[in-house]
Amino acid sequence: MNDPWLGLQHAVDHEISLLSAALLVAKDEYPTLACSDYERRVDEYASRLSAELPLNATDTQRLSRLNAFLFEELGFAGDERNYFDPRNSYLNEVLDRRLGNPISLAIVQITLAQRLGLPLEGVSFPGHFLVRMPLDDGIVVLDPFHRGRTLDLPELRRRARSELSARDIDDQRLAHLLEPASHRAIVARMLRNLRLGYVENDAWDKALRCTDRLVTLDPFDIVEWRERGNLYLKLGHHRAAREDFKRYLALAPQAEDADRVMSQLIVCTTQAGRLH
Missing domain, CATH: 1.25.40 (Serine Threonine Protein Phosphatase 5, Tetratricopeptide repeat)
Structure with a gap:
């Protein structure tokens, strides 16, 4: 299939590479983008991490080391000054500038986690996109926009109440909000974030381009x-x-x-x- 977007449309969800799909989004803005160069960079990050980790490291230890490497040593961070800057949604720019929005940073974090064998998943939470990882006694929820900070239940409830204008969020509803997002849904949310930034700047042609991709991704x-x-x-x-x-x-x-x-x-x- 020559059109990679049609390939995404027909792909089984778990076969969709978040990294490759995010770079495909970037290629619309940067037609000459060498996606393989950025994929190799992420592979190199993963190799460095793997070499540092002891063979008997637990998942919790691996996740802690991943976050320290990504957010402290490499300095990836959320762009709080220019949140809607389109560059925060284009993964080549995110990898070059080490600045992004919640979903682009999550894609980098999830991709590295996968390389380490960690079951890190995206969460399409109201407001900011989050990530989660199952543990023996439940799940841990992290905020990639704020350097992978762990979020406890009271903070998750506060965030959900604020975004949903709800008086209370019971356990059942919170559990539903924390369900893992499909890869297709993650790519779609990235495109919608990008479209929102273009709409706010009256860049209607680029907003249309994002929407055209959304229609192709899921007709x-x-x-x-x-x-x-x-x-x-x-x-x-x-x-x-x-x-x-x-x-x-x-x-x-x-x-x-x-x-x-x-x-x-x-x-x-x-x-x-x-x-x-």
Whole structure:
């Protein structure tokens, strides 16, 4: 299959390499990017770590050493000054600058963990993306944006309450929020973060590019057909917007915003007709 994005669409989830997929996202912005150079760099980090660890190191010890290596020795950190800078979502820039956002830093952390045989997983938590690792007596949850700091239950509840505007988060709901995210969902969240930054800067063409990738990644994510239609409309591409709105309404005829999308569809059809 020549198109790597179609390859991702059809891939079994566990076969999706987060590192390779994140570099594929970056290649849209940097077409001449040599992805293999960055993959080799991460491999070198993993080799250095493996060489330092004793053979009988526990998973907890391996994770502690990984975090010290990544966040203290190499100096990777969250970009708190320019959080929505697109470079924080492009993994080549993250590896070069050693600055990123929660999800890009998590991808580096998870990739290194996998190389060490650690079952570190991504968590699509409300607000900041987190990582988790199963232990014999439960799970440990870490915040890659804040140098891999461990989060206890009270802090996780506070964060969830704040993001969800909820009075309380019971154990069952918190457990649901802490379920591991699929690799496809992680790549999708990275693209949505990137799109948000472009939308805030009125970079509609690049926001459209992100949404186009989201539609390809998961054609059954109905909302993205509507979002792409909205972006086509922003750019004056009425025929393309019309097709996406039609697809959205066909897939979700009972959607709460069906009337509004139908109105947009009528506008697009009228405008497209005038272009003949």
